[in-house]
């Protein structure tokens with residue numbers, strides 16, 4: 001198969017921060033002399049006390065530990081705000097576009113943002129929040145979400161953002177896990193003209209969280225929401241009396257910055273912990289090189305702050321680099337499918353970073369919605385969250401970018417803090433569907449099932465050899481789980497959970513998760529999590545969930561459900577279970593197919609053979625593999641015969 005190759009455009013090769021030669025040189029140096037490379041690269045940060053130790057890292061069980069810039073001190077909010085005031089205080093830091101286009105945008109300068117962050121930080125302090133305390137943020141995509149994050153970073157509180165699409169149950173679980181005593185929310189969120197009852201969800205969640213003593217409520221839509229006396233504070237009233245000065249707290253490089261929960265293959269979601277120094281260097285460096293970012297350019301990452309992409313590339317990376325970062329509250333399809341590109345025109349966005357799932361949904365609406373807009377300001381496009389299929393890639397490239405904008409297909413994870421494998425627009429010829437080449441300091445390797453390295457072209461499990469500054473440091477409250485999840489499968493390496501192919505040119509092609517994690521619209525879901533939600537229903541005896549191909553979402557959710565004896569497995573129950581899962585986890589976990597299964601394919605020792613269920617989910621019965629170890633092979637025939645077709 002001959003792969004299409006899109007050479008680096010001449011103007012990019014000439015003008016970019018990193019051209020091909022520089023990439024090769026810098027990459028080689030980052031691997032051969034990491035201490036020297038990172039000592040220099042870390043100078044992008046204003047350290048309060050400079051570090052003398054660059055790194056102390058080991059993935060071996062005997063002396064396991066990850067520490068970067070160990071004895072340095074800094075404050076991230078000062079790096080994102082204070083240091084810009086003299087040079088770009090009046091530059092717009094956040095360009096906010098609300099859900100309803102008739103409401104009009106908000107432009108917040110670095111000076112305004114600094115003042116808002118200080119006021120809010122002082123309010124947090126007044127409510128007793130101290131360095132190291134956990135603050136749960138359950139806010140829509142509004143500038144106050146960024147204010148809240150930066151205020152936490154300013155006083156050394158650890159923020160834990162819970163995506164505003166998660167259910168009260170999911171929220172309660174995350175509040176309890178990190179033992180946070182304060183929640184920041186809004187009356188309601190707005191998405192595509194629909195209201196999301198955020199405060200009501202918080203009230204519901206807090207029935208299970210007796211430790212929460214403060215809820216700060218942003219009046220966003222102005223809806224009348226009940227306030228609990230002594231616990232709930234109106235945001236505006238709370239900050240009104242606060243000073244616009246707040247000294248940033250001196251943080252050690254390894255002091256925690258934030259927790260972000262993400263799904264794994266087993267158990268409940270893990271609280272991924274990132275720390276201050278390494279994350280700051282990594283988010284800032286990757287944002288600059290991946291997007292060839294120059295201060296003042298209008299940059300838009302369309303991710304929600306509830307995901308890591310929103311942390312690193314809506315807020316922290318861009319603001320550290322003096323960017324004007326666009327925040328969009330709404331959805332790509334409202335009021336119609338031109339919305340993204342209208343915003344691009346309105347703000348003259350130069351760099352746009354989005355998810356394949358949104359592109360696929362827009363692609364289906366036809367080219368006219370794109371062509372109705374100019375998009376002449378666009379110079380660079382980015383993709384993140386899941387593999388981008390060649391069809392979506394070429395639509396993005398040809399229709400949205402009119403063939404003049406490189407696409408950076410960035411592979412990374414919540415755990416990695418920032419981009420790990422990506423093309424650089426001035427350095428890398430593009431192959432549609434390939435995340436291409438490693439970022440500086442990243443040494444990807446492919447291993448076979450036995451842990452043997454695959455060299456040259458080949459396919460295997462993607463691991464990373466050695467640490468990088470943006471790496472997560474632990475699972476909140478469970479360091480042993482951190483080690484077991486990521487470092488025990490292949491001794492001495494960080495295991496990503498992804499499969500990957502490397503071609504003759506050294507390009508990496510992510511093939512998707514090889515564990516029991518599925519990627520629904522770029523959002524990670526643990527199959528075990530959905531299964532435990534299903535079995536929590538009183539009519540369900542057993543459940544097994546697998547991914548299935550889905551045209552828009554990339555992967556959909558396919559659930560096999562065995563009901564309790566005597567239960568009528570009918571359409572009503574199907575609807576009830578869909579509603580139940582949405583209620584237990586949130587709408588992103590909505591099952592696409594529920595198949596009632598009188599029995600699941602199990603080995604004689606009782607282990608569910610997911611391989612077979614995946615095949616059935618894929619509607620591919622040709623290659624079920626060896627079924628001879630099944631306790632009852634007829635179970636499979638029954639499942640095939642009764643496979644429902646998705647609506």
Ligand code: WT7
Pocket residue numbers: 262307308309383384385386387388409410411412413414415435496497498510512513519522523524
């Ligand atoms: C998983 C991580 C990256 C931040 C947002 C998602 C998949 C991510 C790509 C890409 C192919 C990708 C991987 C990864 N993934 N980016 N460019 N090409 N796959 O973060 O929720 O932690 O999910 O998303 O499977 O392991 P996340």
